[in-house]
Amino acid sequence: MVTTNAIYESLVKIVGKNYVSNQKEEQYFYARDGGLMPPLEPDYVVLPKTTEEVKEIVKLANREKVPVVPTGAGLALTGLVIPQKGGILLDMKRMDRILELNEKARYVIVEGGTTHGALKSYLQKHHPDLRHSIPDSPPAATVVANVVIHGQGRLSQQHGFNSDMVSGLEVVLPTGEVCLIGSCSVSSFWFSKGAPLPDLSGLFLGWFGTTGIITKLGLKLYPCKKMRDVMLFLTDRVELVPDIMLKLSHTEMVEDVTISAQPLPLRYKGTFWIMAYITGDSEEELEFKRKMVWGALWGYFESRDLGPLSVSPDMKAPLMSMPSKDITRFADVAKGGGFQYAGPITPIEKFPAFIQKLEEVAQKYNVFYASTTRLIGSGHCMMFSFSFSFNRANPDEMARAKEALDECSKFALEEGGVLWKADLDEQKMLMEKMDPNTLNLMKKIKQLLDPSGIMNPGNWEAK
Amino acid sequence: MIQQKYVSQIHRCFRCGYCKFPTDYSSFNCPPYRRFRFETYSTGGRLWLIYAWLKGEIEWSEHLAEILYTCTTCKNCAEQCPMKFAPDIVDWIVGARSDMVEKGRIPPRVARFFEAVHGYGNPLKLLRSDRAAWANGTKPYSAGDEYLLYIGCLGSYDENGQKMAKSLVDVLEAAGVSFGILGNDEECCGNEIYMLGEMGLFQNLVEKNSQKFKELGVKKVVTLCPHGYNAMKNSYPTLGGSFEVYHYTQLLRDLVKKNKIKPSRNKIKVTYQDPCFLGRYNNIYDEPRQVLQSIPAVELVEMERNRKDAFCCGGGSGNFVMDLLAGDEDSPARVRVREAYATGADTLVVACPSCMTMFTDAVKTEDLDGKLMIKDISQIVRGSLP
Numbered sequence: 117m118v119t120t121n122a123i124y125e126s127l128v129k130i131v132g133k134n135y136v137s138n139q140k141e142e143q144y145f146y147a148r149d150g151g152l153m154p155p156l157e158p159d160y161v162v163l164p165k166t167t168e169e170v171k172e173i174v175k176l177a178n179r180e181k182v183p184v185v186p187t188g189a190g191l192a193l194t195g196l197v198i199p200q201k202g203g204i205l206l207d208m209k210r211m212d213r214i215l216e217l218n219e220k221a222r223y224v225i226v227e228g229g230t231t232h233g234a235l236k237s238y239l240q241k242h243h244p245d246l247r248h249s250i251p252d253s254p255p256a257a258t259v260v261a262n263v264v265i266h267g268q269g270r271l272s273q274q275h276g277f278n279s280d281m282v283s284g285l286e287v288v289l290p291t292g293e294v295c296l297i298g299s300c301s302v303s304s305f306w307f308s309k310g311a312p313l314p315d316l317s318g319l320f321l322g323w324f325g326t327t328g329i330i331t332k333l334g335l336k337l338y339p340c341k342k343m344r345d346v347m348l349f350l351t352d353r354v355e356l357v358p359d360i361m362l363k364l365s366h367t368e369m370v371e372d373v374t375i376s377a378q379p380l381p382l383r384y385k386g387t388f389w390i391m392a393y394i395t396g397d398s399e400e401e402l403e404f405k406r407k408m409v410w411g412a413l414w415g416y417f418e419s420r421d422l423g424p425l426s427v428s429p430d431m432k433a434p435l436m437s438m439p440s441k442d443i444t445r446f447a448d449v450a451k452g453g454g455f456q457y458a459g460p461i462t463p464i465e466k467f468p469a470f471i472q473k474l475e476e477v478a479q480k481y482n483v484f485y486a487s488t489t490r491l492i493g494s495g496h497c498m499m500f501s502f503s504f505s506f507n508r509a510n511p512d513e514m515a516r517a518k519e520a521l522d523e524c525s526k527f528a529l530e531e532g533g534v535l536w537k538a539d540l541d542e543q544k545m546l547m548e549k550m551d552p553n554t555l556n557l558m559k560k561i562k563q564l565l566d567p568s569g570i571m572n573p574g575n576w577e578a579k
Numbered sequence: 580m581i582q583q584k585y586v587s588q589i590h591r592c593f594r595c596g597y598c599k600f601p602t603d604y605s606s607f608n609c610p611p612y613r614r615f616r617f618e619t620y621s622t623g624g625r626l627w628l629i630y631a632w633l634k635g636e637i638e639w640s641e642h643l644a645e646i647l648y649t650c651t652t653c654k655n656c657a658e659q660c661p662m663k664f665a666p667d668i669v670d671w672i673v674g675a676r677s678d679m680v681e682k683g684r685i686p687p688r689v690a691r692f693f694e695a696v697h698g699y700g701n702p703l704k705l706l707r708s709d710r711a712a713w714a715n716g717t718k719p720y721s722a723g724d725e726y727l728l729y730i731g732c733l734g735s736y737d738e739n740g741q742k743m744a745k746s747l748v749d750v751l752e753a754a755g756v757s758f759g760i761l762g763n764d765e766e767c768c769g770n771e772i773y774m775l776g777e778m779g780l781f782q783n784l785v786e787k788n789s790q791k792f793k794e795l796g797v798k799k800v801v802t803l804c805p806h807g808y809n810a811m812k813n814s815y816p817t818l819g820g821s822f823e824v825y826h827y828t829q830l831l832r833d834l835v836k837k838n839k840i841k842p843s844r845n846k847i848k849v850t851y852q853d854p855c856f857l858g859r860y861n862n863i864y865d866e867p868r869q870v871l872q873s874i875p876a877v878e879l880v881e882m883e884r885n886r887k888d889a890f891c892c893g894g895g896s897g898n899f900v901m902d903l904l905a906g907d908e909d910s911p912a913r914v915r916v917r918e919a920y921a922t923g924a925d926t927l928v929v930a931c932p933s934c935m936t937m938f939t940d941a942v943k944t945e946d947l948d949g950k951l952m953i954k955d956i957s958q959i960v961r962g963s964l965p
Contacts, residue, residue: 134615134907135616137617139640139642140637140638140640140642140643141619141628141637141640141642141643141646142617142618142619144627144628144631144636144637145617145618145619145624145627145628146618149594150593150594150595161617163616163617189596190618191595191596207616207617207618209616210616231604232604233600233604233605234604234605234606236604237603237604237605238605240603241605254595254596254597255596255597255600255604256595256596256597256599256600441597441661444593444595444597444661444662445661445662445663447593447595447662448591448593448662448663448664451591452590452591453590453591453592453593454593455593507590508590508591508630509590
């Protein structure tokens with residue numbers, strides 16, 4: 117074991133002194149995220165620029181048995197990149213190039229630290245006919261980090277999780293080899309992450325950086341229509357929401373369906389705001405889709421269980437913005453700079469039960485709540501967020517918010533949901549409930565890929 | 580007051596990172612973050628560290644102070660932050676700096692900046708008696724003049740700033756404007772002193788300048804520098820200053836409109852740098868462009884990041900002297916001259932002596948000397964006069 121200083125010097129040799137820090141200020145900041153998990157400091161924060169540098173860092177970490185935690189913008193809020201056992205924290209955001217775009221095969225290859233904001237901007241400027249499934253996390257969120265946690269975005273209703281839209285990977289394995297995953301392993305084209313080969317992308321997606329570091333990513337792009345609109349519907353009949361979601365999905369006309377619920381302002385309490393986004397290349401196409409959506413929901417309009425809401429330009433602008441700034445603004449509802457959400461992936465039939473639980477828990481712990489639900493994959497499931505905001509200057513409120521989240525997660529799991537971007541406590545809950553053979557398989561995979569146990573240790577650690 | 584405000588509010592930052600971007604998210608628009616790339620150098624990082632320092636979770640260190648002082652107070656963060664407290668962010672940073680100043684815990688370069696302004700009336704530590712050396716017979720302000728032309732420190736002492744000052748004087752004289760300067764009696768405007776958190780010295784400068792203006796009967800001040808414009812427009816009135824303030828580009832725009840200057844020659848392709856203290860701080864975006872567009876032979880092309888999304892030159896908050904963001908290809912001024920050159924313009928036009936200084940150095944480092952000229956608007960106008 118070399119001394120701490122020797123590791124620092126080795127890191128400086130790899131990336132240059134401007135991009136390594138072992139100073140308190142960087143250790144403090146990278147020890148935490150905006151959520152509620154307790155902070156733990158890295159020993160070093162390193163900003164690599166190339167795959168080669170990442171590879172050398174991983175080899176060094178392997179030799180010295182030092183943990184490595186790759187991070188994007190740290191916006192998962194569940195502490196997934198809080199270095200549980202110290203070591204090297206790799207902030208990937210200097211690897212931010214957009215390397216290639218294939219218009220005819222509709223994919224883009226980006227480096228491991230490219231932000232969603234930069235990709236969106238690039239597509240708008242250079243390829244306005246194409247788009248990607250942008251999530252509603254802030255634009256600093258990286259494309260890779262988002263797929264590593266199985267994020268969702270504006271195209272998830274049609275195309276599934278954002279990780280389903282991956283079309284290839286370059287990964288630095290925990291032992292330092294650089295590995296291509298998908299069609300790019302046998303071809304110069306990055307059009308598929310697996311098929312027709314064995315799909316090895318599952319060894320990395322959803323693993324929170326515990327099995328390797330993604331340094332390049334192929335991402336599928338989709339047609340970007342010239343026009344886009346949002347239709348807003350309101351109901352106070354929570355039990356009808358799953359069916360409304362299904363009916364919207366059945367039209368195959370909507371690109372995105374979200375449902376919002378929040379208790380304030382008071383006029384919002386007890387109502388559910390259903391937003392259906394449509395796109396078209398002409399007003400005629402949009403109008404046709406509007407009619408289809410109206411037709412699908414007409415019965416509810418007639419029974420007055422659901423009403424369309426006219427959307428003023430002031431109201432429409434934030435609904436149309438991608439990503440949604442309103443979701444971020446929730447952090448300041450309590451004027452305290454914090455929010456976290458448990459976002460179980462669950463069958464949509466569970467919506468009423470989850471809403472009831474959310475309201476109960478918020479009342480029990482006296483915390484402010486909101487919920488945004490996103491339909492995923494033509495109604496196969498939804499992401500339901502139990503969101504609680506808190507004041508970072510109020511430790512008691514933070515503790516209550518954490519208890520509320522834990523109770524919601526436990527409930528979601530009991531109800532058949534699967535916890536999304538699970539924090540350490542939730543990972544334990546998941547692994548306890550998981551089929552033992554599946555858990556054992558995960559353990560074997562982890563041991564095979566990361567024999568030294570250096571990659572983001574603490575996460576997905578099966579006992 | 581500013582200190583109380585930041586102490587009670589600063590924990591509200593969620594570190595979402597919107598503050599790092601321009602409106603279209605195309606690149607990083609926070610100068611220190613663009614330069615250093617550690618999250619600690621972003622606005623969110625800075626605010627979280629300040630809060631940690633307030634709570635006693637981290638000790639003061641030179642590194643902490645350096646992180647705090649690399650902020651150029653360009654206000655991109657306030658423009659982009661989605662939260663209701665967005666307009667207060669720069670005040671929070673200035674408030675924390677003010678605390679550090681009071682505790683005597685500031686980087687040596689900042690301390691030297693204060694000492695120079697306190698002792699010499701300028702941050703360059705040059706003699707007061709040389710302040711008007713550039714002026715070459717320019718008329719001193721006297722009762723009855725319509726405008727006091729306030730030159731500022733860079734315009735008075737910096738070689739490139741002096742060129743701006745001379746050029747502006749020529750244009751104003753050619754247009755028959757009634758004006759005069761303070762010459763060696765001029766004192767630092769204090770804008771940077773405020774942004775760096777030395778509130779006592781700032782107040783002292785405001786009082787001195789305001790008193791001088793009052794004694795001379797000054798009713799209208801026109802500034803060469805957007806930093807001076809900002810201080811006099813927004814801070815002086817709260818401390819008793821009572822006079823109208825204009826930036827010189829506003830005056831030139833009026834002169835063009837009134838046909839008092841008729842630019843004609845000068846066939847060039849230019850791009851324009853919005854100074855932070857003119858644009859984001861005071862919403863002056865159109866006037867400088869209108870002046871440029873009034874010159875028939877000038878073709879104005881925009882950089883991708885412009886107006887409220889303009890990328891700061893890196894000189895704000897005294898960094899035109901202290902230069903805490905220098906030394907790398909990611910230094911803001913170097914990034915920006917590359918961006919300007921990429922537009923195909925042969926001239927990067929500025930309206931601020933700080934931008935002038937930063938970019939003049941950057942074109943040399945980037946080996947763009949001779950390929951991209953740096954000129955201010957008055958130089959463009961003067962060059963186009965018949």
